[in-house]
Amino acid sequence: MTPQVFFDAVTLGFEYSLLAVGVFITFRILDMADLTVDGSFGLGLACSAVLTVAGHPVLGLVVGAIAGACAGCATGLLITKAKINPLLAGIITMTGLYSVNIYVLGAPNVSLLGVTRVFDPIIEATGLPDDVVKMGLVVLIAAAAVAILACYFHTESGLAVRAVGDNEEMSRASSINTDAIKVGGLALGNGLVGLTGAILAQYQGFADLSSGTGMVMVGLASVIIGEVFGGHRSVTWGLACAVIGSVVYRLIIQFALAINLLDANAxxxxxxxxxxxxxxxxxxxxxxxxxxxxxxxxxxxxxxxxxxxxxxxxxxxxxxxxxx
The missing domain is CATH 1.20.5 (Single alpha-helices involved in coiled-coils or other helix-helix interfaces)
Known part of the structure; x- marks a missing residue:
């Protein structure tokens, strides 16, 4: 594995780290197997691509995150109000979002080549290489997200989210609105997933409808790898380990490709x-x-x-x- 390939794998690992953090919130903290991820990732990617082509790359990131959060809210409402099994609710939302993503994107794929992306003004202002700027920005976003979430989960609202995930019945007995917490937690997790898709669209320079396929597996792999190496200590440590797991996962994949152990189809x-x-x-x-x-x-x-x-x-x- 060459240094450049290693660098690219680490950068991509940090880029997908917010996906891992979003899955960690729903899978570990809320204790829900949320399958909305594939759809919310594609929705964030589509929104970002469309707005970037229109000349609003920063707005594309914001709208991508909000769109992902709305997808999480839809799943949460199906779970809490319609009393649908969480797995089925995630599948329903994910399936519906496939058509929504087609309408938003307007085509099977959209190219962002020649369009100003969120990285370009920084590259022009600093004169640094593209790879360095992309790496620095995704690391900064991941670090800021982990820091903000670590602080949030030690607030009263964040502790309520953790309590609902640990013991829903006891939380309800303590006058916590568990339905609102579930909807909010799913919105938070899928908002991060949508932001990941929004960043990826501008990072790779194109948006494709198939990009969201299998994202829940990528997120789970990152979370599990992070827990194996880091263990179960605290929420803050778990968030950090999700980021580390995302990077390690990408390095494992890249190493397997580098030694010709598998091809891209596998x-x-x-x-x-x-x-x-x-x-x-x-x-x-x-x-x-x-x-x-x-x-x-x-x-x-x-x-x-x-x-x-x-x-x-x-x-x-x-x-x-x-x-x-």
Whole structure:
């Protein structure tokens, strides 16, 4: 893997880090398997592309995040008001958003080549290379998002979100509006996913309707990898580990491509395998610990039995000597 390829993989990992953070919020903090991600990612990407072509790249990022948040609200309302299973609600919203994204984008794909993107004014002002500016901007956005969310989840509202994810019944008994918290949490998570799509459209220079396919798997892989390396300590640490997991995930994919272990058509398969392997690791580690504990207990028992047997033999020999 060349230094340039490594640099590009790290940059792309930071670019997708907000997706991982959004999935972390819904998957870990709210304890919901939200499948809206594929649709909200594509919606943010489409909104950003259309507004960038119209000459408003910064507005494209803002609207992309808001559009993703609206998608999360739609899923939240289906869950809380229509009483639909969270998995089904996410599928319904994701399916509907596919058509919405077609209408927003207006074509199967849109090119942003020759159009001013959010990176271009910074490149012109600083004279730095494109890759350095893109890397710096996505790292800055990811760091700011993690810092703001870390502060938020220690406020009263943020603690309420965490409480609903930990124990919904107890939260409801404590007069917390759990329905509003669920809708808000899903809006927050999918807003970050929409912002990821909005940044990606300008980062890669084009928007394609198929770009959102499999994003929930990418987000899950990043979260799981981050937890395997970082463990479960705190919400702030979990947010940071989601970012780290996104970078590591991209490096794993790039390493597999670099050694010709797979071709580009197998990326989704690799994502699924990575998620399965890293999700199975805790169970494997637990089984190994249990096996080690049982082996240690067996050794202690055998040693005690051997000592008891020696004591009995010694007592028998002593009695025999006394009888003589």
């Amino acid at each position: 990326l989704k398969l690799v994502s699924a395998v990575i998620v399965a392997v890293f999700m199975a690791l805790p169970a494997v580690q637990k089984a190994m610990r249990d096996r080690s504990t049982r082996a240690a207990a067996r050794n202690v028992m055998e040693r005690l039995l051997a000592e008891d047997a020696e004591a009995l033999v010694g007592a028998g020999q002593k009695e025999a000597a006394n009888d003589r």
